[in-house]
Amino acid sequence: MFRINNCQISIENGCIELPDICLDSGELLVLTGPSGMGKSTFLHWLLGDSPKHAKVSGEITLNMKPLNSVKIEQRRIGLLMQDVHLFPHLTVLDNICFALPANLKNENGKKLSKNQRRDTALALLKEINLDYVAQHYVEQLSGGERSRVGLVRALANKPEALLMDEPFAALDPNTCMQVSLWAFSQLQSRGVPSIMVSHDINNIPPQAQHIDLADFYRSL
Amino acid sequence: MFGIIVGLWPSVAISWRDLIEFFTYNGIATSVLSTLFVSLTAPLVALYISFMVYSQYRFNPRWQALEKRLAPLLSLPHLAVALGLVYLFSSGGLLWSSLWGIFGATAPQWLGLPHKSLVTLLLAMSIKEVPFFLLIFSALGRQLPIKSWLLQGRALGYREITSWWLLVFPVLLKHSRLALLAAMAYTLSVLDIALLVGPNIPELYAVVLYNWQTGFTVDEQALAFVGNLVLIVMLSILIAGIYTHEWWAVRNLRHHAIRRTSLKIIRVSRLFSHWLGLFSLLTLSILITFLIWSLGWNNQQNMLSTTPIDWSFGLWRDEWFFMRGPLLNSLYIALVSSIVGVLTTLLALELQRQAKRYLPDYIWLMAILLPQLSMVYGWQISHTALNGSYHTGWVVISHLPFTFAYSYLVLRGPFQSLDRHYELVAASFGCSYWQQFWKVRLMLLRPAMLSALAIAFSVSVAQYIPTLMIGAGRVSTITTEAVAIASGNEQSITAVYMLVQASLPFVAFFVASVVSQRLRGSFDVSHQ
Incomplete structure (x- = not known):
């Protein structure tokens, strides 16, 4: 609230x-x-x-x-x-990775690796059918x-x-x-x-x- | 400033006799007047050319190409431009002797650019300072609503080019005072170029003063102290010149605006619509000329003569043995002083940001606003008083104020104008102040930092006075060697050193551009 x-x-x-x-x-x-x-x-x-x-x-x-x-x-x-x-120095995917909480954990309770964080970000983009812009920069x-x-x-x-x-x-x-x-x-x-x-x-x-x-x- | 104060503190007693001796020194009046003339004229000519180039390119698709090439063009050392012009356009230079050589004749003396003259110096300095002013205008242009001013001018019935002069020039002129002063202070006390392409009889004031400063006798030391004082007076005259010119130019433009009369200078403006191509061509020609000379060509031959030119890398092979040491010194000094210069700039900017108070620019740019010759003289006295040894560490320290000043000039704009919302957004994601600084601010500033690094590197490579005076001739760099060799008569060997000196900044910019491209998007996303 x-x-x-x-x-x-x-x-x-x-x-x-x-x-x-x-x-x-x-x-x-x-x-x-x-x-x-x-x-x-x-x-x-x-x-x-x-x-x-x-x-x-x-x-x-x-x-x-x-x-x-x-x-x-x-x-x-x-x-x-x-x-x-x-952030113009990051791709769309890395922009989302930047925002993901630092302590995100996987099912084994371990902190997500770099690739797992990227997968999580990509999944968020896929949910709204925007995964095609994952590697784009803001000006694109x-x-x-x-x-x-x-x-x-x-x-x-x-x-x-x-x-x-x-x-x-x-x-x-x-x-x-x-x-x-x-x-x-x-x-x-x-x-x-x-x-x-x-x-x-x-x-x-x-x-x-x-x-x-x-x-x-x-x-x- | 410290250097100037020490330099003006007489170590020997100054008497009336010394003053009289100074003012009656043979040719001193001509030296002072021609130095003042060239120091005032060359930067002003460069400023006008830069403005005309800027007005022709700014709202044109070619602007991006110009902005991209500006820094590498700026980095070409003054000495390379000055000697390059002589190697190209003097009567024995590549261009005229090749052209006349086709007909088996020798180019007439009057046609070519004199090897050593005020005109050559004026031309070299005017050409060389244009990219510097364009860099300043480019930074200013981002802060001023130039497009709206031009639009308003056009809506009131003025042509765009007229609006540039009537509405934009007075404002840019006012904002360029420090840049003008930097260019004038540089020309006032430049030694290497004055020695090599400046007039001989009498010499320019910097050369006369340097001879006194390095003199052994008490009389010469006394003259050096009076000379330093006169140099400061000359700087004051140049400052007065900047304000007088500004008053005159604005008054004239206002007069035209009120009476709506046509401006004659507009006709000249159009000549500079191809400046980028011409300047790039000149730069390339200078480099090629040095290369051709270093490979065996000389002014006794020409490309089309029947006597074949014996092209060879022999000179490079022979000189490599002598060049290795100075080259390594240049690379080491430039690398360390540019990295430290950029880091100190970031520190100065960040401390000001945290204090929410920015000190006036002239404080940070002091090293390039004061005459180098007096300043470094003061440093040399302090260096000797401290029993400082003659190694590269001291030379690095003596280069730092200059690498810092140029880094500050390049980084200040991007640092201050960085949209703070990026950091605010990062804070909303949980990033602390320092995380915002490292992960957002520095990352976004990387291209500007690389540019600053490359410019600071070039500035350090081209330093002559501090290297010579603090290194006492025991720390030789490519630049000190180039000047030493160019003072002699071995033009082919000079060409080798000039080409190496001119190439170093290009290598720095090439590396900076490659690194800049590779870095993009490689941010560590794992929050570690």
């Missing part, structure tokens, strides 16, 4: 007091609001990055564990941005392929929650629809609670919770 309580985002000339957020496994929250209201800042704060343009306060708990004083690398929260930032992928590989890589890390910052905004409307539906179903089936920032209020999935930051804005 992903909970955010007493959250306040202070921006220039105003502040936003968010209602308490509670997401069960597989649930999705969509955050909308005008530009400059601190949506992305809020996501970066949840991730553990120190925001530059705003001050955010509140309590974050993930599966009953308070996260405020936990470093980014120990939070187990994944991040997916509009530019998914696939289409926009839709990048988004899907980005999500697979984020999920390969087995995060306990996922943050998405307009992850499909760069795609054309058709691809955006296909990829987002696929992504939400993946997140739901894996039980990962997620928060997504979006500008597109017309394409919010019916099952998702929705918060418009403008509704909670208070000028100072």
Whole structure:
């Protein structure tokens, strides 16, 4: 369960007091609001990055564990941005290997070898019929392929929650629809609670919770 | 800076008589003025040519080819370019004597490039600095919204090339002050090229000053100290020259922008649309010329004469015995000083990143912004005071400030502009700060690091003053040997050494490019 309580985002000339957020496994929250209201800042704060343009306060708990004083690398929260930032020096397969947890073990309880990790990554790609791009580099992928590989890589890390910052905004409307539906179903089936920032209020999935930051804005 | 302070600290008492002797020294005024002229003009000419080349290539499919070839072209040592031009274009050079040789005649003296003159030096320095400025523009171009400026200019009815001059040039000029100063400071105190292709009577100031610095008498030492001071004054004049030129150029361009009058320089710009091909051809011609000379050709013969040329590797075989030691020294010094230079650069950049405060560039680039001759003179005094021995270790240390400065110049941009989201994503996968540094930042910087390594290697290979002054002639490298031999009359042997000196940077870039290609994607995925 992903909970955010007493959250306040202070921006220039105003502040936003968010209602308490509670997401069960597989649930999705969509955050909308005008530009400059601190949506992305809020996501970066949840991730553990120190925001530059705003001050955010509140309590974050993930599966009953308070996260405020936990470093980014120990939070187990994944991040997916509009530019998914696939590492350009690695192939798609190695990008996924990079994200696989370090302590993955095989059926004998032994740490996976390099080849076994590659097999695991390939299996993840095969699940979504993208194994043909395994040896490709980022510049060889289409926009839709990048988004899907980005999500697979984020999920390969087995995060306990996922943050998405307009992850499909760069795609054309058709691809955006296909990829987002696929992504939400993946997140739901894996039980990962997620928060997504979006500008597109017309394409919010019916099952998702929705918060418009403008509704909670208070000028100072 | 330390070197300059020590170099300016008089070890002998300076009297009025020394000052008078300095200012009445035979030909000193001409030496100072011609040095100032060439130090100011050559970098400015190179800057203008570079800008015209940049404007012709930047938003053109050929830009990638230019960016790819820039570093190897930059690495060709100044000395090789200067002597290469003489070997090619002097009246006894390969080109004219071959052409005239077809008709069984000798090329007239007036036609060829003088072997030793201000014009030759000016030409060599202007040609050689173009790739350096292109590298600077290429880095600046990534940070400035040039495309949008050009678009706005065109939307307002200006031609693209006019927009380049009116909108882009003033900004690039302002951002190129340090690069201009580096090129001017280099020309101001360059010794090897001034010795070999600079004018003789009177000599350029660097040569005069070096003779005083290495003089035995108290009088000469006193002149050397006054000379160092004058060198700093000359540097100040060049700095004033940079600002004056900038003020003049921007004022003129603003005048054209306001009155919307046509710019004459635009007509010249188009001439540089084939620069890459021409410069590559020149580089190749220089290397081939050295090769031909080293294999038996000389200016008494020509390709088409009836007397057959006795092509042989004899000279290479004979010289190999003498060359092995200097070559090994060059390789060892360049390898160690370039690796340490790049590592220290990474350390300096990382410490600044952690402190979230970047010091001004001129602090890090001090070694290439100050006149080398005074600086190394100060180091030499300290080296002697420390009873330092004359071995390669000290020479490596004396090369480090230069390999560091060039590595910093190459690596700073990629290091600072690396998208921090890559590390953020890695952190979200559980990577600690240092894992992010090793596994993401350094991996992404590998191509830039290899480039920096190759450039630092080339810089070290071409170092003359520090090798000579700190090594005291006991540590000889290919460059010190090449200058020593070129001072004599054995042009074929000089060609052998010049070819080796010019080839070393190419080998470094070739290795860097092969390694760079092989490294891609070989990241260790096992998290060990």
